[in-house]
Amino acid sequence: MDINDRPYAFWLVSVPWIGQGPVPKILNAFGSPKEAFLASDEELMRKTGSKQVSELIKFRKENNIFRKYDEFMSSGMKLSFIWDEDYPERLKYIPDPPYALFYYGRLPENNKLSVAIIGARQCSPYGVKTAHELGVKLGENDVNVISGMAFGIDGISQKAAIEAGGYSCAVLGSGADICYPDSNSDLYEMLKENGGILSTYPPGTPAVSRFFPPRNRIVSGLADAIVVVEARIRSGTLITVDMALDQGKDIYAVPGRLDDELSAGCNGLIGHGAKIYLSPSIFMSDLLDDHLKDLESGFSVISDGALLKPAFNSEADKRHRKFEGKKDKEPDIEERLLEIYRELTLFPQSAEEIDIHLRENGETSPGETGICLILMELCLEGYAVQVSPGCFCKK
Amino acid sequence: MFSNILSAAIQGINAQIINVETDMSNGLPMFNIVGSPGPEVKEARDRIRAALKNNDITIPASRITVNLSPGDLRKDGTAFDLPMTIGLLTAMEYLPGGCAGNMLFLGELSLDGEIKPVRGVLPIVQTAARNGIKECIIPIDNAKEGSIVPGIKVRGARTITEVIMYLMTKDEDILPSVYTDPLSIIEKCNDIIPDFDQVKGQERAKKAAVISASGFHSFIMTGPPGAGKSMIAKRIPGILPPLSLSESLELTAIYSVAGKMPKGKALVTSRTFQSPHHSISRNALVGGGADPKPGIISLAHRSVLFLDELPEFGRDTIESLRQPLEDKTIHIARVKYSVDYPSDFLLVCAMNPCPCGYYPDRGKCRCTENEIKHYLAKISGPILDRIDLCTELKNIDIYEIRDGKGGISSAEMSEMVMKAREMQDKRFKGTSYRFNSDLKADDMEKYCELGEKEFELMEKLYKELSLSARSYHRILRVARTIADIDGKEYIDSNHLLEAASFRPTMEYFKWG
Numbered sequence: 001m002d003i004n005d006r007p008y009a010f011w012l013v014s015v016p017w018i019g020q021g022p023v024p025k026i027l028n029a030f031g032s033p034k035e036a037f038l039a040s041d042e043e044l045m046r047k048t049g050s051k052q053v054s055e056l057i058k059f060r061k062e063n064n065i066f067r068k069y070d071e072f073m074s075s076g077m078k079l080s081f082i083w084d085e086d087y088p089e090r091l092k093y094i095p096d097p098p099y100a101l102f103y104y105g106r107l108p109e110n111n112k113l114s115v116a117i118i119g120a121r122q123c124s125p126y127g128v129k130t131a132h133e134l135g136v137k138l139g140e141n142d143v144n145v146i147s148g149m150a151f152g153i154d155g156i157s158q159k160a161a162i163e164a165g166g167y168s169c170a171v172l173g174s175g176a177d178i179c180y181p182d183s184n185s186d187l188y189e190m191l192k193e194n195g196g197i198l199s200t201y202p203p204g205t206p207a208v209s210r211f212f213p214p215r216n217r218i219v220s221g222l223a224d225a226i227v228v229v230e231a232r233i234r235s236g237t238l239i240t241v242d243m244a245l246d247q248g249k250d251i252y253a254v255p256g257r258l259d260d261e262l263s264a265g266c267n268g269l270i271g272h273g274a275k276i277y278l279s280p281s282i283f284m285s286d287l288l289d290d291h292l293k294d295l296e297s298g299f300s301v302i303s304d305g306a307l308l309k310p311a312f313n314s315e316a317d318k319r320h321r322k323f324e325g326k327k328d329k330e331p332d333i334e335e336r337l338l339e340i341y342r343e344l345t346l347f348p349q350s351a352e353e354i355d356i357h358l359r360e361n362g363e364t365s366p367g368e369t370g371i372c373l374i375l376m377e378l379c380l381e382g383y384a385v386q387v388s389p390g391c392f393c394k395k
Numbered sequence: 396m397f398s399n400i401l402s403a404a405i406q407g408i409n410a411q412i413i414n415v416e417t418d419m420s421n422g423l424p425m426f427n428i429v430g431s432p433g434p435e436v437k438e439a440r441d442r443i444r445a446a447l448k449n450n451d452i453t454i455p456a457s458r459i460t461v462n463l464s465p466g467d468l469r470k471d472g473t474a475f476d477l478p479m480t481i482g483l484l485t486a487m488e489y490l491p492g493g494c495a496g497n498m499l500f501l502g503e504l505s506l507d508g509e510i511k512p513v514r515g516v517l518p519i520v521q522t523a524a525r526n527g528i529k530e531c532i533i534p535i536d537n538a539k540e541g542s543i544v545p546g547i548k549v550r551g552a553r554t555i556t557e558v559i560m561y562l563m564t565k566d567e568d569i570l571p572s573v574y575t576d577p578l579s580i581i582e583k584c585n586d587i588i589p590d591f592d593q594v595k596g597q598e599r600a601k602k603a604a605v606i607s608a609s610g611f612h613s614f615i616m617t618g619p620p621g622a623g624k625s626m627i628a629k630r631i632p633g634i635l636p637p638l639s640l641s642e643s644l645e646l647t648a649i650y651s652v653a654g655k656m657p658k659g660k661a662l663v664t665s666r667t668f669q670s671p672h673h674s675i676s677r678n679a680l681v682g683g684g685a686d687p688k689p690g691i692i693s694l695a696h697r698s699v700l701f702l703d704e705l706p707e708f709g710r711d712t713i714e715s716l717r718q719p720l721e722d723k724t725i726h727i728a729r730v731k732y733s734v735d736y737p738s739d740f741l742l743v744c745a746m747n748p749c750p751c752g753y754y755p756d757r758g759k760c761r762c763t764e765n766e767i768k769h770y771l772a773k774i775s776g777p778i779l780d781r782i783d784l785c786t787e788l789k790n791i792d793i794y795e796i797r798d799g800k801g802g803i804s805s806a807e808m809s810e811m812v813m814k815a816r817e818m819q820d821k822r823f824k825g826t827s828y829r830f831n832s833d834l835k836a837d838d839m840e841k842y843c844e845l846g847e848k849e850f851e852l853m854e855k856l857y858k859e860l861s862l863s864a865r866s867y868h869r870i871l872r873v874a875r876t877i878a879d880i881d882g883k884e885y886i887d888s889n890h891l892l893e894a895a896s897f898r899p900t901m902e903y904f905k906w907g
Contacts, residue, residue, distance in 0.1 A: 122763060151764055183764075261759075348755045350789050351599060368598040369893065376892040380852075380859050388748060388755045389617055389899070390599065390787025 007069035008033035009081055013100040014068065014202040015059045018052040019214070023099040026053070037065075077176060077203055078103050090114070094221035094247045102176045103198035105191060108169050108222055113291055114144040116219050116244070118237050119153025119229035124262050125385070125393050126346035127230035130254050130277075131157040134227060137280035139166025143287070146171065146222045148215065149191070153229045155184045162190050169196035169222065173215045174207035213239055220244035224291055227252045227277055231265030238265055241274075250290060252277040260347075278323045286316050331383050336366070340374045341394075344384055348391035351375060398485035398492070401499045402478035403522060404470050405515035407734035408648045408689070410522040412499075414464040415475065417482035422458035428479075430463035433471040433686070443480050445506040450556055455487060469731055471686045474513040477502035477532070480555060481562070494562045498530040499523045501537075508555040512536035514654035517647050520544045530572075532558060538573055539661040540651060543580070543644075548572035575661055581643055584664035588633035592804035593626070596791040600627055603786040603897055605808050608634045609815035610831035610876030613720070613742035613781060615705070615899055618788030619752045624745035625670075627788075628701040631743060632666040634809040635698070636816055642697050645737060649696055653689045669695040669740075673707040681715050683727050687734050692719055695740035705746040706773040713775050716742070720781050742782065746774070783832060783869050785899030815879035831875045836868050843871045845886060852888050856895050870894045 012023050012033050029047040030036040036044065041057050059065075072079070080087045080101045089110040091097050101107070108114055115138055119127055131153045138145050139161035147154040149170035158168040170191050174180050176199040179188040191197050200218065201211060216239055220226055226244045228251065231237035241251055251274040256263020270276055277283055288295075330338065343354045351371040358365040366374065375392045378384035385395045400415045426440040447454060461479055463470050478500035484490045501519060503511040516537040523531055524547040531549045533541050538551025550570035552558045561570040591601060600616060604627055607614040616624045638646065646663045650656045656663075671680065671691050682690030692700055702708060719725040723739040749767045753759035762770075819830055822842060828834060834842060845853060857867055871886075874894035878886045 122761070350787070352596060352789065352791075369602060372599065372896050373889055373892045376896045380855050382859075386896070388787055389785045389897075390789065391755055 005032065005034050006079075006081075007066050008037040009100065010069045010072065010079065011037060011060060011065040012056070013200075014072070015052075015055050016202055016205055018055050020099045020200055022048060022050055022052040022056070025050075072203070075177075075203065076104070080107060088222055090223075091218065091221050094217060096217075097221070098200040098218060101198045101200060102203060103196055104176055105169075105193070105196040106167070107196055107198065108144045108146065108167065111295075112142060112144050112167075113287060113295065114146055114223045115287065116146040116223035116226045116240075117153065117157035117229060118147060118219065118226060118231075118240050120231055120235065120237065120262055121150050121152040121154075122262075123152040123156075123230045124260070124347065125387065126256070127153055127254075127262065128156055129346055131229045132160045133280050134229070134277075134283065135160025135168075136164040137284060139164030139168070141284060142166060143284075144169065144222075146219055148173070148212075148219055149180075149184055149187060149197075151181050151183060155187050157229070158191065158195070159187050162187075162194055167195055169198060171215050171218045171222070172197060172199040172207075173201075173212040175199055175201050175203040175205040177203045178206060180207035212236065216240040217243040217247070220249055221247055223249060224294070225250040225252060225287055227254065227283070228266050228269060228274075229254045230256065230262045231269075232261055233264045233268065235265055238269075241269065250275060252283065252286075257347075276320070278320060282319055282323060285319060289316055331381070333378075333381065333383070337374055337378060337381075337383075339363075340366075340371055341378060341383055344378075344392065344394040346393055348387045348393045350390045351392075396486045396488060398482045400478045400482040400485070400495055401497075401523075401528060402475055402501060403499060403519040404468060404474075405472070405518065405652055406468075407687075407736060408518055408645075408652050410515065410519040411465075411468060412522065412526055412528075413468075413470065413475075414462075415478040415482045416462040416464060417479070417486040418460045418462075419455075419483075419486040420458050420460075424456040424458065426454075426459045426461075428461045428463070430461075430466040431469045432463060432475075433469060435473050436463070436470050436475050439473070439476050439479055439504075442476055442504045442506060443483065446476075446504045446508040446555055447480065447483075449506060450508045452484070452489065454483070459483065459486075472513060472515075473503035473511070474501045474515070474519075476504040477510060477552075477555070477558070480504065481558065484559065490559065490562055494565075497528055498532060499528050500532050500558075502532075502534045502552065504555065510534045510552050510554060510558075512658075514656075515652045516540045516656075517544070517644070517651045520547060520549060521648075523547060532561075532570065536658060537656075539575065539659060540647070540656060542573040542575045543577040543661050545574070549574070577640055577643070577662055580662050581638065581640060581664055584637075586665040588665065588668075588805075589626075589630050590633065590805045591627075591630045591808055592802070594623055594630065594802070596802065597623055597627065597788055598802055600786045600788050601802060601808065603784050604631055605634065605811050605880060606873060606876050606897070607631065607741065607743070607784055608808075608812045609880055610783075610819070610872065611741055611829075612783035612832045612873060612876065613744075614784045614786075615744040615746065615779075615782050616786055616788055617746050617748045619756075619790055620747065622788035622790050624788055625701070625703055628670070628699065628703075628743045628745060629668060630805060631699050631741070632668045633805045634812050635666050635741070636809070636813055638664065638666060638697070646696055646698070649689050649693050649736065653694060655694065666698040667695060668699050668701060670701040670703060673702075673704050673709075675708070675712060677709070677712045677715050680712055681719065681725050681727070681738075682734075682736050683729070687727060687729070687732050689736045690725070690738075692716065692725065692738040692740055693736040696737050697739055698741065700740040700742055702742070702744045705744040706770055710773070710775060713778050717777055717781070720778075744782065748787070779899060780865055782899050783873055784897045786897060811880050814882060815876060818879040818882070831872050831879070834868075834872050834875070836864075839868055839871055843875045843886060849886060849888055849891060852891055856891065860895065860898070862898075866898055866900065870898055873897060 013020055025048050026036045082099055086107050135157035145161035145168040147158050161168040176197050179185050220240055220243050253266040253269040253274045254277045351368045354371050355365050355368050379386055384392050386392055396419050398417045402413045402415050403410045404413050481495055503513055512534045517540050520531050520541040521544050524544050532552050535551035535553045541549040550572050643662050650663050669691050680690050719738040724735055725738045726735050748754040749762040750770050751760055751762050874886045874890040877890045877893050
């Protein structure tokens with residue numbers, strides 16, 4: 001497309017609140033953005049008439065789109081159209097691909113593996129730890145981490161990836177110049193600098209709940225595999241999973257305890273045939289197995305999603321069978337501290353609960369106060385965290 | 396004719412002797428009361444006229460002026476009915492002049508001449524005794540309260556006729572003087588306060604209650620609904636040391652001035668438990684009003700003030716506790732008056748950790764980060780800064796309730812408290828301090844001396860828990876009390892760690 005035509009294309013995607021829905025219809029009817037812009041109001045309405053198109057007409061009457069385009073170009077934000085070189089290849093293959101992406105930083109590269117990490121906003125310490133580990137592993141292995149920069153799992157994994165020296169890209173449900181949520185502003189700046197922030201909504205669009213589901217399809221569309229860390233039975237995370245399945249992506253779910261509502265969604269996914277996430281390194285191997293061909297060919301051909309479950313006696317199957325549960329290395333501390341440390345989990349527990357558990361197992365307990373003192377010592381040594389006035393968990 | 400009768404007005408929790416002067420002279424018939432009378436005092440003339448008429452005494456048609464001196468002091472309440480009646484009767488020479496010399500009168504009249512109870516009797520009788528007044532005639536319902544003051548004859552009167560008869564005949568049988576030894580009342584006291592052995596489990600919270608009672612440390616409990624927060628708070632008065640005589644007299648004076656003395660009781664004999672609803676207004680909490688009255692915090696003097704659902708209280712209301720928490724007394728100043736009420740209370744608070752109450756149990760709690768933040772932001776930071784102890788309660792499981800593992804009882808806990816109190820009394824002898832919680836930062840080094848090992852630990856705590864200077868001192872104060880409970884002269888590492896585990900901070904809630 002001619003460079004001089006970009007302002008016309010900009011006009012099609014920069015009208016606030018209407019999204020990019022009418023763009024394909026207009027292009028079908030007129031052939032190019034320029035033709036559409038030069039067409040009369042009546043013709044536009046006759047060929048493609050809808051409420052959104054009337055907004056487009058209003059916008060071109062009230063604004064000088066060339067000036068608008070210049071203002072945008074000097075604002076520091078970038079714009080990538082579907083026919084541009086840097087437009088992510090993977091997005092072209094999803095149903096209803098976005099016509100243009102507004103972004104800061106860099107767009108994800110096409111020839112690198114790409115994983116979306118998604119999960120609950122109000123996550124548990126277990127989710128925090130898992131998301132962090134995975135983010136670090138992917139960051140170190142040069143795998144792109146895609147997510148929505150939301151509070152909780154999203155933000156934690158992206159931050160971990162960037163800090164580990166990797167690339168991460170946030171897909172926002174607001175304009176790319178709006179940091180939502182506010183509390184992730186440090187991550188926002190990190191991504192702007194070392195990663196990418198992209199959005200299909202024109203700058204200035206505030207975060208509105210109905211904009212979030214459409215952006216989820218871009219999160220999954222940019223990835224080769226999706227890892228669900230923690231999700232409730234009814235949650236936005238599972239909407240993303242549905243979209244990813246439509247796009248033929250691999251789904252991995254982090255298993256959780258049966259009585260944990262926050263893991264119910266993940267356990268359900270495993271029941272429905274999602275792959276199981278066991279540890280960062282096993283996940284990396286599984287991922288490489290499935291996408292080795294893609295990597296070798298530089299992703300010139302986008303493959304279909306791999307089989308849902310590893311075939312019997314395949315490499316992946318053997319790997320999974322060898323997995324003996326995750327064990328953290330025991331810290332080098334005194335025996336009396338170690339006894340209590342072994343009782344700690346990633347779920348918050350009170351001294352009383354630990355006391356009861358020790359007694360039930362027939363072990364000697366230093367008593368509630370004694371346990372509390374040891375827990376405080378563990379906190380000081382950096383092996384435990386006091387998550388609330390009475391509850392502790394493993395760090 | 397002219398007469399002068401003694402009475403008294405309440406000022407704060409003290410009293411001021413008032414001269415009730417009555418003049419009767421020729422002129423247009425009228426009944427005037429002067430000397431800054433409040434509305435209830437002005438109404439007295441109608442009650443007096445009716446009460447005398449109904450006892451077959453007619454007031455002659457003349458010009459009557461009653462002056463309450465000193466005239467610039469505002470007088471409120473109904474206690475001037477009786478002294479004004481006696482003054483009037485003396486002025487009209489119905490009673491012999493001088494028959495009411497060196498006597499103090501108090502009481503409200505009903506229209507048939509009965510004498511009704513009034514408030515503030517104890518401080519008034521005490522003031523009278525200090526001023527060398529020999530006799531006091533007070534309403535019969537208040538007689539017990541007045542009877543504990545030594546060095547003055549206190550007589551309780553039922554009706555105006557009894558008083559007139561007594562003044563005419565001076566017959567002791569008509570109005571016998573009463574005296575009760577306050578010590579005997581306190582010793583006999585058997586007020587029932589629920590026992591801690593009914594609280595199953597919750598060992599940590601009970602320990603926190605002991606620490607709180609020992610060093611008078613203010614205390615906050617968080618936890619899900621139904622975990623037993625109020626249950627624990629209600630039992631704290633039972634483990635505080637029994638009231639001493641002077642404390643009891645002080646508390647009785649406050650109750651008396653507030654008009655909250657239980658009928659027929661001479662003294663407030665046990666520590667009280669004040670638990671205002673969160674809709675309470677600021678004036679009701681700290682005191683005030685058009686006619687000054689002590690607020691809830693003064694009624695909780697030397698006792699427990701329990702604020703349940705702390706975040707639901709109005710911000711202004713809670714902020715008003717700042718000064719009394721520091722000074723142990725509240726100064727209330729209005730255009731018309733300015734009074735001081737003592738308010739040395741033990742602050743105990745309870746709250747849910749989040750709007751639904753189940754945080755950090757993320758399986759049950761579905762509150763969003765913002766909801767929790769918003770909820771916690773309702774608690775005033777400066778008040779949280781003045782709270783020394785924090786503990787979390789968890790719902791105990793059914794087996795523990797059934798098996799009845801009661802844990803320690805109030806008697807055992809109160810023994811621990813007494814021991815710690817003795818240690819403190821010994822340490823603070825001759826200083827202005829009473830409890831470890833009073834310790835100022837400057838004297839910290841003197842009273843909370845740390846060994847080398849302990850100092851290293853404290854440094855580590857300071858860094859790892861990112862403490863502020865204020866919370867650093869708070870941990871030291873609490874550690875001092877824990878050491879006192881242990882009977883140890885010096886604070887050791889375990890005391891410090893335990894104190895640190897009880898530290899209140901909203902930072903717990905900031906992550907994940």
